[in-house]
Amino acid sequence: MVERRKPISVEDAVAKVSANSVIKQKETIAIEEAYGRFLAEDLIASHDVPAFDRSPYDGFAIRAEDTSRASANHPVCLDVVGAIGAGFVFEEEVQALQAVRIMTGAPIPKGCNAVVMLELTKEVTSENGQQQIQIKRSFNQGDNISRQGEDTQKGTILVEKGTQINPGIVALLATFGYAQVEVAIKPKVGVIATGSELLNVEEPLAPGKIRNSNAHMIMAQIARAGGEAIYYGKLNDDFDECLVATKKALTEVDMLITTGGVSVGDFDYVPAILNELGANVLFNKVAMRPGSVTTVANLGEKMIYGLSGNPSACYVGFELFVRPMVRKSLYSHLPHLRKAQATLGVDFPKPNPFMRLVRSKVDFIDGQLVASPSGVDKSGIVSSLGGADCFMVLPGGTRGYEKGMTIDVLLLEDTQGSEWPWSNIVASYK
Amino acid sequence: MVERRKPISVEDAVAKVSANSVIKQKETIAIEEAYGRFLAEDLIASHDVPAFDRSPYDGFAIRAEDTSRASANHPVCLDVVGAIGAGFVFEEEVQALQAVRIMTGAPIPKGCNAVVMLELTKEVTSENGQQQIQIKRSFNQGDNISRQGEDTQKGTILVEKGTQINPGIVALLATFGYAQVEVAIKPKVGVIATGSELLNVEEPLAPGKIRNSNAHMIMAQIARAGGEAIYYGKLNDDFDECLVATKKALTEVDMLITTGGVSVGDFDYVPAILNELGANVLFNKVAMRPGSVTTVANLGEKMIYGLSGNPSACYVGFELFVRPMVRKSLYSHLPHLRKAQATLGVDFPKPNPFMRLVRSKVDFIDGQLVASPSGVDKSGIVSSLGGADCFMVLPGGTRGYEKGMTIDVLLLEDTQGSEWPWSNIVASYK
Missing domain, CATH: 2.40.340.10 (MoeA, C-terminal, domain IV)
Structure with a gap:
């Protein structure tokens, strides 16, 4: 009546689970849907950043050589020949003793090779009515210019595949033109609750019964891990009913979790069902508390989990043995807690x-x-x-x-x- | 042309923002949708846990007094008069020298007051064919019984409102029969990007232009904070266009974020728009890097944010000044990072x-x-x-x-x- 089980260590149990391969699949989604998903491809810089030499400040683009003799006592006056807002381009080549008003982020005009910050200049008007700026010190070629590619060079891997997309990664995707993003398809994880003592959440308590909390908890754990939960409902402790439901679920999911029905009692059919399915049982007892009565099996590339009916044991069993396989199928190379x-x-x-x-x-x-x-x-x-x-x-x-x-x-x-x-x-x- | 701004400290800026009230609203959703949302009501234990005296082990429910003289040399034999699986109730009252086979979680039958673990019993058959168990030690009243209410008493506050619902809280909701959950309505946060230099993500790079990463980044930050992002698109640096869009957005959202258009340049209309709207500007410069040019205003109960067009400054400004207001509207009393x-x-x-x-x-x-x-x-x-x-x-x-x-x-x-x-x-x- 009571099956004997030999416990294996937690380390061995996780290693046995991790040794299994999982199915990984990609899909293409809009950047608006990408937050929280997992990258299925490395995020690569599609261009240099900055993409062009640009001004990091509001000020004036100048030719450094025009300021070589400028000092407080001998300021140089440059003719202001135009203005460039961010997003605009100054089309002409800037000549000797000319300057162009430039906004933060705007491209450096042809002919210029330095930027003077606004607060270091003084606006004046020349005798013939020409708008000018006065500059009281010299500048070197390249002063105050953000150089093309100085942040990031085209082709750099910015974020590795398998990484969960956070707001900063969304910014990178947008910057590099990824309007469409290759992400991992969420693995489908089936959930079957077993146990005649279980009530649905909306049912009133009855003598001897408890509400089915595990299935709801696991579905949230699946979501947190990055998977898609599919609930097959609550079954009674009936062998044929459990077998039929398990077989049906396995045709539809990537992994299957049953909860309840694995403590060593009279009404537990998980071992018999795994046997009937021809599944390969990796272990059925782990030297841990809670959750010692945890069964993990595989059938081809699909994992089958028999987690304890005890909520805490079920929770721990999920995080140690299911979560890493969900994350592996999301291309993560750091799938464990x-x-x-x-x-x-x-x-x-x-x-x-x-x-x-x-x-x-x-x-x-x-x-x-x-x-x-x-x-x-x-x-x-x-x-x-x-x-x-x-x-x-x-x-x-x-x-x-x-x-x-x-x-x-x-x-x-x-x-x-x-x-x-x-x-x-x-x-x-x- | 250039507005003078006096910076205030980060502490003062956050305090000024936090002093504003926000609109909080509830909605009722199914437990299946609850993961990740924020509780709008305290989660209260609707019954004792356990809800009845129950067995923590597989074994036999007995009357302790029947074992008072039991020992290894003088075992006592009890008649097994039935079995109770989890979820079932033993209807009769158990009499002297009787025992009932009991599974983990099943209620203690009337007349019994202790449980003997399976491994401490031996099954035997009496001369007249009665199934019996042999017990070789004495037990006390209450041994191996999980008492009603010993984990949690009815009425206990288990989780405070304003808490984000994690898988463990989902388990609690299910346990206590919350098939429907009162959660905070996600505040609607509008996003307007401004700046003629901005390209949509799908557009090819062009001289002087950069792609609009801030709006996408902020929408992900809004989602992470718990809000609902509404994107009003990317506007050019045109005063009338910005004013019309801002007015429209303010009729539809709880908070509004504009990004770009707040650095001290020539093409920035945020101050003028806030003035035109009659908004109350809390501050327009903060003594921090990045993000010193950050404007926060309110208009009635709606916050209006002018975040820097610089991605890092925008990111920081959101987390310091927007996130806490989103969390406050989600009933959180710990709204800050x-x-x-x-x-x-x-x-x-x-x-x-x-x-x-x-x-x-x-x-x-x-x-x-x-x-x-x-x-x-x-x-x-x-x-x-x-x-x-x-x-x-x-x-x-x-x-x-x-x-x-x-x-x-x-x-x-x-x-x-x-x-x-x-x-x-x-x-x-x-």
Whole structure:
């Protein structure tokens, strides 16, 4: 009746999942839709920046050689022969002892090779009524000119594919003329909730029942990871019903998550269903708390996840094992949660043979990361999930942990991500 | 021709902006749409959690008193009179020397007051064919029972209004039956780009022209802040055209941003337009780099922003002055960028009389925040924006800054936010 399961380490479990390939696909969308999506191609500078020699200031474009003898006592007067606003071009070649009024960003006129800031000039009128400027110092060729290509040269890779598009990247896309953007197609991730105890959210509570929170939570986690959630509804603990639904879902999605039905009880059909499907089970128990009863399998290029029905365990299982595969299919080479070191803000006196992943909150105190649990760490408890922005990683062992120790945290809301494997998991005194 | 402007400090500028009221409005949406939105009402526990006394393990529900004399040498045998899966209720009252097979999460049957874990029992059959379990130790009343309300009591505020809904909060909403969620209506933020030098993104580069990156960038910043962007297009530097467009936009939006047209040049109409509208100008110059030429005004309950046409200045101006007003209208009481201390990763030898806000990247090194510029800090340079996840805050003064000093950073991608005013801006050796 009860299946025996051998737990593997979290590191091994993530490595086994990560070893699988995923389907990556691109689509072309308008720049207006690009924010939050993932680049499917490197963002390459399509021209130099600046694209032409331009003025960084409001002032006057001049020929530096005309000012070579200028001083406070012997100012030079230049004839103002025109004005160029940003976006306009001065068509004539500027001659000796001439100057052109120039606005920030406007191109340097032919013949000029320096810019004098407005506040260093004085407007005067010559005896014959010619508008002039007085300049009281000399300038060198190239003074106050932003040179073509000095910021960025054409062909430079500005942002690597697999990066999530933030507002700054949108600015780059616009600058370089990417009205259409190649982004990763969001992988379709199916969600099936199982368990006769589950009520739909809108149903009133009834004796013995709980509302189906996991499916909604996972759909939000899928969205945060960058995928598209497809909900197949809540099934009863019935083998045939679960098998039919699973088979149907697998024809429509890139990955499939079932939640519930994987604790070691009498009404759990996930192992039998995976067997019936001919799926290759990577592991069915992980040496971690919460979420030890987590099953991951593959069937061709599709991953199938049996996450625990326990909300916290389900949440952790998603972030460790599903999120990286979603991100991989979004071309990310940093698909895992970003890891950082933090000071432990509380005591964890009780040892645990399994690695604990504690839903926590990071504070920044005097320039240091300090992590504390976001709620009571009981795996059945849902209220700590709302405030969590990281997991503490407490390796399993025979000793507890004390406030002030250095531990690793995995950041949930970070936009950077990390590679796998973790170089090392620490938990020690500094 | 050139307007004189008196700069005010960044602190004063943000305080002046924050002193304005904003329109807050609610709407009711389905839980499926809630991820990423902002709660307009506190999330309150609508029932106890657990809602009933339940079993945290797979095992047998028993009467503790039946085991009072049980030991390894004198095990007690209890008749198994039924089984309860999660979601089911055992209808009869359990009598002396009876036990009920119980799954994780199932309610404790009437008459029982403890649960024995499966692995501590042995299944046996009595001489008359009755299925029994053998128990080799005694249990106390309440052993292994998750008590009604032990996680959360009905009526508890679990998440405050103004909080952005993350996957954990979605789980809470589902658990407590919020099939419909009260969220803040996204404020409508209008965007007008001005400047004859601007090309649309799809247009080929031409002499003297640059593509309009600011409008696209700001629309993504509005989305990140939680607002709804409405784009009114790119206008030429023409007073009447700008005035008509501004008036039209103000009838349709909650806040209006213009970009370009506020540097002190000849082709800038923002001051005249604000005057014509009868808007109250809060300030038109801020002692900061980049973005010193930033104008903020109000007209009734609507904010009007004149952000610099320079991309970096525009970006900074948005995050300091627009974002908090967007967040306030989303019911947030932490509307400003989250502030943290960090170690300065590079030298800034040149002093600047104005406060610098340097587009930067935070690394977590040995448990500490370390901030370094995400690109060359030249205000015309767009490429550093893509990699920025914070601003360094370098107060103005007569000295530069050195690598290793402690400085403040404002985090761009953080989900928490902060209050205003900043308690203090530091930049010092530890």
